[in-house]
Amino acid sequence: MAKDTKKEKGLLIVYTGDGKGKTTAALGMVVRAVGYDWKVCIIQFIKGSWKYGEMDGIKKLAPNVELNVVGEGFVGIIDDKKTIEVHRAAARKAFEMVLAKMSSDNYELMILDELNVALNLGLITREELEEVIKKKPEKLHLVITGRGAIKWLIDQADLVTEMKEIKHPYRKGIPAQKGVDF
């Protein structure tokens, strides 16, 4: 298929809230973009938020999709033996990658997965987020995921969905499920 060049203004899209489906919806946007033969860049701010299922599935959508796992795993959970400095360094690396990928203007869709969480953990700063939004190429659709999107980001965004948890299997004692949680 000939490359279907994107001509419209790119949107700033935010998937936030405490419910499941934020990263999953971003993944779904990748499928749609690949259908248009767009180039997609995914940058993960928190490693571990996408697991084997997603990664192997994404590989089947190659070569149009580039997945960059930059984060250093979940922060502050039981098996987190890394110092906050290690997490900050990883987030800074992810931030610099975002700016570099944006300036290449090579993509129609970019997903900054769990950026909201990285911001709330202090791994990146509000000023860095502002720089990312300011430098978004005109035609790029930029998707930011993660619970706890700040009001400033919501004000900037074109499309915001809050994924609200109505019912979660953990509460019924069902453990994390392959294909659903990872």
Place this chain on the structure above:
Amino acid sequence: MAKDTKKEKGLLIVYTGDGKGKTTAALGMVVRAVGYDWKVCIIQFIKGSWKYGEMDGIKKLAPNVELNVVGEGFVGIIDDKKTIEVHRAAARKAFEMVLAKMSSDNYELMILDELNVALNLGLITREELEEVIKKKPEKLHLVITGRGAIKWLIDQADLVTEMKEIKHPYRKGIPAQKGVDF
């Protein structure tokens, strides 16, 4: 890759609410499932809810993913020239397909896209929905999308996320966007 057979109990998952991301999250689950080499069956109750981007993207995930477009287009909108009987017949065909696909027990993930809408429009009945839930194979993850999920379905479900519209580009006068809306 060897087929990674699903052994856990399959969940009943509902994506509902007025915000964007319901069908998109279902699409994201397809990517994850394909990563595990699962077989996926998608049945659309309302044709037109998935457009070219999704369909072409899904094709790249073949042969594991089967997409069945059964519905007859949106109901009651301006260019809908079909009678309600035509829509009902299509929904009945979709319902019968669901039962047949379920009884084959050939899939790890099944997505019934916009079934909630088909129910609210009276294209399928509450009893038909109950039959679907009753006949779900033990290991199948069943995902039902569409705004307006009924309370009974939410009570039955293991995982329910309400996609809540916080901000939508239409409200800012931005038209439907390729890669986002279709």
